[in-house]
Amino acid sequence: MVVRVGILLVLLAVAVGLFARRARLLYRLIRLGRPVMRRGDMPRRIEREVVEVLGQRKLFQRLLPGLMHAFIFWGFLVLLTTIAEALGQAVERDFAIPVIGRSGWLGSVQDVFAAMVIVGIGIAVWIREVQRPERFVGSHKLEAFRILGLIFWIMITLFGLTASRIAIGLAEAPTAWTPISTALSHLFAPMSRGWREFFVWFFLWTHLLLILGFLMYLAYSKHLHIVTSAINVFFANTKPRGTLTRLRIDLEALESEDVSLGAATIADLSQKELLDLYACTECGRCQSACPAWNTGKPLSPKLLIMDLRDHLLDEGPKILAARESGAPREPVPLIPDVVDEEVVWACTTCGACMQECPVDIEHIDHIVDLRRNLVMAESRFPQEAGQLLRNLENSGNPWGLPQSQRAAWAEGLEVRVLQAGEPAPEYLYWVGCAGSFDDRAKSISRSVVALLQRAGVDFAIIGEREGCTGDPARRMGNEYLFQTMAEQNVETLGDAAVRKIVANCPHCFNTLRNEYPDYGGSYEVVHHTELFARLVSEGQLTPTQEVNALLAYHDPCYLGRHNDVYEAPRDVLDAVPGLRTVELPRHRHRALCCGAGGARMWMEERVGKRINAERMDEASSTGAHVIGVACPYCLVMLDDGAKDRGLRTEILDVAQVMERSLGPLPAP
Ligand code: SF4
């Protein structure tokens, strides 16, 4: 026994020691990053651990891969008990976990889950080798098979151990409760007692060696996620997905200190962004959902994360060593050494990657941090985007038109323009730059006004005092310009004592609702479809005229995926008499972006297929005559896409469809 204990302690010391050594290095690498506050909202974090980690919610979005992963994951949780038993039995042959160790239910659960892990491995191999989904392009196949192989042999040796123990009468649980192991124990029946004893010894020690080897391999492999994914989910942002992490810019501090703007080197990423890199499973779900990747752009969110991770593991230890020794070290620029500049500009910030990612990696934060450095520190951006920034700086809107024309669209509509010192209305209608300056989007603003007036809502606009929310500047990476615009708008809204805002642009809606609170502006912000759905349900808006058309509703990313507003626009459309609706193949949280987000509206799409054309090809497959939208950017992009494809499909905002169905004013 002393020898056995000695051997076990040596093995444990080596395995745990090597694991701890590696874990310490990985932790120190994370500490290289910018600190980020992610400790609040504990109930939400705990809920996510339960639902996403234990319940595997995101993985079950696709049944077969979900089952595969859940079998292996849940199996591993249960098998923590078998590992404890094996460690105990290496010391004491009769060892069983106190209290529960000899119960039939535990034996059953262990038996079934061990089998489920093997089934899960079989499904994983089948998916990778037979189905071969495109999402695995670029993933490390060999390493994934090494991990699956290790798990497989851990399970085989576990069954060998329990079956051989049953064969010599050492079963922990009553054999009727462990049908698989009991059936396997018959394989040992023809053997002598000596051989059975040998197999108990053989399977016990190979099982333990494989588990300890697995522990060490994990820490040194690129499949670290088995350890880190639950931690990453815990520290994920609890705000709506469309909220960017704030970067406070103090120009005086910038001049006096060596402060980085955005991410120039790996150490400029935040600690959560660095933790993201350890959590990636290389599953490719983000890649297969990415509109940029799927239309031939060089951006794959998966490859971006993998490239950054490889760089962190390569460069990080050198940075640590240099800091310890005080030796000078030339920082390696992430762009272009690790990430191609085109990759960074291809992103529409649609959030499809983050929606799909089972371990809550925040790709958009990475991309925007890279953009922030390019734009603010190096003044590098696509040429057309320079025009956008100049327009925002000089005119306060992306169109570069004078502020004096901001409310021109409302002429003749009898819209109240809130003047300084006047009492605030119930709702401030935040028109947005598109609804104020773009000819096609102005018709949405007019429809919104018609509906608000018909419903008798007390509302007003602030006309020339409204400035761009700063969304395009922020998504493009110019955090300083965004900050300036946000502070200006917050001051204006504060002076006007605004408490409730209705916005028809999901980008304005997202920024006002989710990002302005960081700048002191907290309002009750609703999207126009939410307000209209309520007015319809309360009988204040009653559509009466038939709209005879087949309509497919396109979910805008900043309304749906980023803010979970899926029902309200559908409720409004369902209330329109005569209107028939059909869902696009990719809808709700899986909806394909129109291509305009992330300031892409103002950049040329030179590589691959245009995203709006891809979306219109999809839309035309439904046979719909009308594509319903709830965003002025989507309206413009899809209208362009329809023209590009030679389609006669009409693109209408939900408000425009609703206005058509209102009919004449009832007699006074
Ligand atoms: S946000 Fe959208 S475009 Fe950007 S990487 Fe993610 S999926 Fe691709």
Ligand code: SF4
């Ligand atoms: S980033 Fe997330 S979705 Fe993409 S490959 Fe990694 S784990 Fe999968």
